[in-house]
Amino acid sequence: xxxxxxxxxxxxxxxxxxxxxxxxxxxxxLLHTHHIWLAKPVLQDRPKVTDLxxxxxxxxxxxxxxxWPDRSDKKRTDRRYWLDMFIARTPYEVIEDVPExxxxxxxxxxxxxxHNPLIDRLEPED
Numbered sequence: 001x002x003x004x005x006x007x008x009x010x011x012x013x014x015x016x017x018x019x020x021x022x023x024x025x026x027x028x029x030l031l032h033t034h035h036i037w038l039a040k041p042v043l044q045d046r047p048k049v050t051d052l053x054x055x056x057x058x059x060x061x062x063x064x065x066x067x068w069p070d071r072s073d074k075k076r077t078d079r080r081y082w083l084d085m086f087i088a089r090t091p092y093e094v095i096e097d098v099p100e101x102x103x104x105x106x107x108x109x110x111x112x113x114x115h116n117p118l119i120d121r122l123e124p125e126d
Contacts, residue, residue: 003046007052007060008067010113010119011031011063011067014109014113024064028060028061029102030106031060031063035054035124037119037122038118039119053125057086058079061082061083065082094125
């Protein structure tokens with residue numbers, strides 16, 4: 001696995017085969033606001049790296065568009081769709097800005113995400 005595909009690998013497993021849009025947006029919030037600590041080095045192109053900084057909104061949109069299960073759904077396999085959705089519905093830059101209704105979704109996705117054996121822990125970034 002490379003540093004280019006680590007987020008997609010982790011996200012695909014966390015979302016499962018039939019994610020809702022709220023699940024995807026919650027995952028985007030997580031990827032955009034959390035630092036990911038890996039349980040061990042797994043990146044072929046960066047063998048000493050064991051942590052991943054939070055990613056940009058645009059990068060999070062690219063990740064979820066790339067893993068949307070129904071590849072025939074041209075709308076949801078387009079990063080622009082997810083970026084527009086994120087900006088319109090969940091434009092949170094830090095975890096403290098996330099309202100309680102979205103925190104419910106975020107906690108569920110975070111729980112699924114953290115069950116991956118590749119992940120040691122997730123921590124909100126400042």
